Amino acid sequence: MKYEAVIGLEVHIQLKTRTKMFTRAAAGYGHEPNTLTDPVVLALPGALPVLNKAAIDQVIRAGLLVNCRIADECRWDRKNYFYPDSPKNYQLTQQFKPICIGGSVEIELPGPARNIQGGHKTISLNRIHLEEDVGKLNHFATESLVDYNRAGTPLMELVTEPALASGDEAAAFLTILRATMQQGGVSDCDMEKGQMRCDANVSIRPAGSKTLGTKVEMKNLNSISFVRDAITHEIKRQTAIVESGGSVIQETRDFDGITGTSQSLRTKEDAHDYRYFPDPDLMPVRIDDAWRSALAATLPERPFDRQRRLMADYKLPYTITSVLIWDKRLADYYDTAVKLAGLDAPALAQPIGNWITNDLLRELGATSATFDEAAAKVTPANLVALVKLIAAGTLTSNAAKEVFADMFATGDAPETIADRRGLKTAPTNTDELEQWCRDAIAANAKAAEEFRAGKESAINGLKGPVMKASKGKANPADVDKTLRRLLAN
């Protein structure tokens, strides 16, 4: 029998806010332990939570980015359990009335090859709710120490429907979700810093069946490839159990990304009773249309929407757009440059894309410069100027490469560099050019004859000697024009 996997994800994402979810203490990463605390964070007697509106704003923006319905009213509940990283021994969360309901994320499945666009699929979401993060335990030989710096950081939990079918789909989901949230300024989603964390619920069932199998929760998946590997591993494990006549038990498993193995953490019998009840210290939050639409106006174009626009408006190939859309700064840079190109934009759109995705990224990779530093030197305006010099024949492509490297290093305008380095092509329509062309035709009679007989490419055999004679400075467009005129006679 064939089996299919059904996967649901629970993704926790720390929201980018200046202060914590329910107090004025600063939110941050990498500080001295227990310095980002106050009576509320430490749950001292008498401390009370006060809502951080910025966190509500951020989660509404997150919800709008993934097509959720934003609730008119959300409330706070207490999730009661004892753990040393949880100062109150209850977590403030939204069990009964979450802020974002439903929603969907468009994912791109892996294509047949890296440079070929894969199919798209829409993954339904169940909800997004807000809660507070816990502190961090550090275990030593005989003791454990707690750092409460992370405790109380605003955290959104996004829950998908059981709508994914493979580890690859889960990876694609997390990749676009991360990019969307990063580009929306909702979170930096740095998984190494724990800013994005994922648990996966995996079950299998006979292919085509409508009922759900027993699910196993995979925990501690701290990179996208670990999520993919854990799911692939778990599908194999469950399939092997079922095929050997056994049945899967409901449990939570810990996946070790290094060894590729998993072990049981707890079974259903050990499950907590969280004794949820409405928090009496916080008031419900009412969200009206004005609030929603003010936030909607602050959202960037979503990556796949942008890709569709770039492909439609500028005829950009997938290979370029699939690089641009994952980095908002890169894509914004592209959009700025194309706008600056003005009336020439349609013709220059692809060369601009090529320069960004090939040369700019290559130089960035080869040096320690940040994107912002690079973009301050190779400004969109300068890049457009460079591309226009090439199009006008003022720079040959080889000369342009040299100019670009100089731009990246000095921040000078391409025209300035070309003059300084003497890289511009020679002035047009000189007798000299005509003489070089006559010489080339005379010296390559065979090529001239072939061209005259209709073999278009034969002209290239004539251009080479002309460029050589000009020491590379002849304007290629003029060379072409002059050769054609002479050959036509």
Next chain:
Amino acid sequence: MISQPLTAVSAQLAAKKISSVELTQVHIARTRAVEPRIGAFNSSDETAALAQARASDERRAAGKSLGPLDGIPIGLKDIISVKDQPLTASSKILASYISPYDATVTRKLREAGAVFWGRLNLDEFAMGSSTENSAFHPTNNPYDLTRVAGGSSGGSAAAVAAGEVTASLGTDTGGSIRQPASFCNLVGLKPTYGLVSRYGVSAYASSLDQVGPIGRTVEDVALMLAAIAGHDPLDSTSILSEATDYRAALAAKKGPWRLGIPKEYFGEGLDPEVAAAVQSAVDFYKNLGCEIREISLPHTEYGIAVYYIIATAECSSNMARFDGIRYGHRSPRATDAVDIYAKSRAEGFGEEVKRRIILGTYVLSSGYYDAYYLRAQKVRTLIRQDFIDAYKQVDAIITPTAPTPAFLKDSHKTPLETYLGDIYTIGVNMAGLPGLSMPCGFTKAGLPVGVQLIGQPFREADLLAIAHAYDSAHQWSQRLPNL
């Protein structure tokens, strides 16, 4: 000095007949003299109090007095945080805890110039009605040392009655200000939920807790309320309200008022001497020209059950932070994290706190939540509606504060018998209303009796004015305990 109302003491300070340092020293001496018999204090800081008193005198000398509370010794229930002072909640689990911050009410009193004298005893974490649940020692009733001072704010009441402080702050979750005030011949006010900030006050049942003043007269309580009321951005349940001069309102508001007598509050279990004293107060209002109407609060009979579900549910969660990890008692015998919880809490909490944590944990448990907690919340809404309906006919409601006067210590009541003592006071907390207890006489045995007035939400000015009409005409507070 030690037996005068705050208003009188304040007038003498203003007239410079006495300094705040002298006044504070008088109270310190009185405390030393009576405290072995009363047991109202958990701790006190003489140096800090005298420093505050000196600062007050300097302000006054410079013509910069902060108002009627400037220089007055005031005691705070030991569940209200004061920066750099102990906060024990009368629990072993917090026996060595020092608060690093001021509660909002503390800050407000500080800004009004009050001198903090005494961290006052209570039933552990405010759970109880006799102050016998204190982990340290019980508080005795100044009018009869063999009897309880009431609770949970028993220390806050006894300290004022015994002349150790001029006035005090207590907290009231089901009657914890009003009942001890009634047992100790004092005026106690539980304000409307949301009028006074709860920030910095260790929570027992968050949706019911409210801080309020205890003093000798309605006027004293009005002065104290004016100082502590007002919106606090650190408490999300505090309400935007305008600053009110509650003392000025006492004279400004004149009756006659329409007063309601809920028939359900005068039934079985009410001590006849208490009933008679309350009736005399009712008669006073009738003679004043007030319209007295019998009303019904039909859901009263569910009050105790509903209260002990909601309060214990919230309590079970609020108490979870006392875990021995970050502060407070940690069992030296604990071997791992779970063991720290189990042993520290087993050693740190008293019997009543444990009982309520267990009850609350039970009613919130999966499978019981709907039957208990959710249903209790629905009945709570009905109880509140009873009061809203009643206020269509009357301006205030008059009832006994407690079914009996102060009862004997160690009377070995069952928990249920104890809980039934809250019957007249818990409705006010569940409906979020303001409730005031004031003295209305004494039993033949010389025990004080209190009458309760229940007002409309955020209409403390009216409630205090109604109470003041009776209180100023009787001046029961002048009958002092023999100590």
